[in-house]
Amino acid sequence: MDVPIGNATDIRARLIDAGGLSLDRMPMLNVVFDRLTSGCSDNLKPLVASPVYFGFNGFSSGRFGEMLDAYENNAVAGIFHAPEWDSHILVGLNRDFLFTLVEALFGADGGEPPVEDERPFSAIELRLAHTILEQVGKALESSFALVSMTAFRLERTETRMEFAVIGGRNNKAVEAKFSVQALNRGGEMFLILPQSVINPMRPALSKVLTGDSAARDPTWTQQITAEVRKAEVTLRAVLEERTLTLGEIAGLKVGQVIGLDATPATRVKLEGNDRPLFWCHMGQAQGSYVLRVDEAIAQDKEGAHDDAVG
Structure with missing residues (x-):
């Protein structure tokens, strides 16, 4: 029996989608991303006089190209190499995120209205984006150490999403979104990991750890212990x-x-x-x-x- 072309295309698409990740079966991803928000806030404290708050807004799976298309001309993307994974991941800062952090880095008090210019990013803004992304890389290293140890080396930054290539546009990936708040305004940071990176970590990401030992920060634990001993x-x-x-x-x-x-x-x-x-x-x-x-x-x-x- 002949199968109509349209139906064959639908079947192929369903088979490809079936190879996606069941994110609800990997609870440790939530722990990793929650820890990433704390790490980003802590790493930016020495650079920014005003408090900067990060929040995890959830994650989803999809195709790499479609994820990037949503940020075209509106973000700076950092390409990180994870040598132990033999792969790359992408971290992006949208326009509102970058403009907010630039004002905070230069000591603004939030009295001026937020920048709503669609102009290209300046050289200073791109340099500061590079500095911010380096701090995010350190937080990534600490948060993912819960499931897999690797360094995150920032190789380059891109403002054109078609050049922010870490895999084929149709490759499956996981995207996590984070909000940032400072100076009574905010923006968005997004993280894209290829499915090929997540697959080897499925056993570790699927574990449900009892207690909060998995998310324990050694520095914070030492500080709490020192204060308790002073009682x-x-x-x-x-x-x-x-x-x-x-x-x-x-x-x-x-x-x-x-x-x-x-x-x-x-x-x-x-x-x-x-x-x-x-x-x-x-x-x-x-x-x-x-x-x-x-x-x-x-x-x-x-x-x-x-x-x-x-």
Whole structure:
């Protein structure tokens, strides 16, 4: 039976599309791109006096050429080489993004109206775009390290999208979009990865990691740890605890002696902020009382004991 040409074309298109990526089956992509937003914000802080906020707006799959056509004459594209992947990726900054960051880099306060000129980008704007893209490359390196280690080397920038070639126009790719806000205005950054780059990372990108260990930033973790260790904790050594009735307490007089059952061999309970921590032995050194830590107090056992007593 003969198949009409039109139907054959549709079938071929469906077969090609069927080879696309199931992005919902790769949850780690969200983690990587969320981390990229934090990395871009942190890397631009030394360059820009005003706060710059990045946000991840989602990703989609499609054809490389169609993705680039949407930014023709409206963006600067950076071509990065990822040597460990033996491939290239593309990062683009649209016109609003670049004009906003240029004003922020030169110390503007946002009082002037945003630039709405369709003119070609100036040499200074292109040089600053190159600097911004270098910082984005560093953030890419850190964020993708969660699933695959590689460097990202900025090879060149392009303003003509037909020259921003990292693959065939009909090749499948993944596009992630990011918003940027500064000086009460904003713009868009986009990232395009060929499907051939994503395919080898599918097992790592498909994992669902428990907790937030995957997205943990070592520098931030060290800073938090250092600040926590500075917190002051009051320690109290308890030699013995006695239970008295309210009447006995009311009858206490100055000079009255309260007998204790404790001896020099009795262990002392060391508490921190009313929580039992260690059993200790008391002694003397250089005319002062000292404590020697013997063992830690199991919190669950101590808590169960306290509940039973209460």
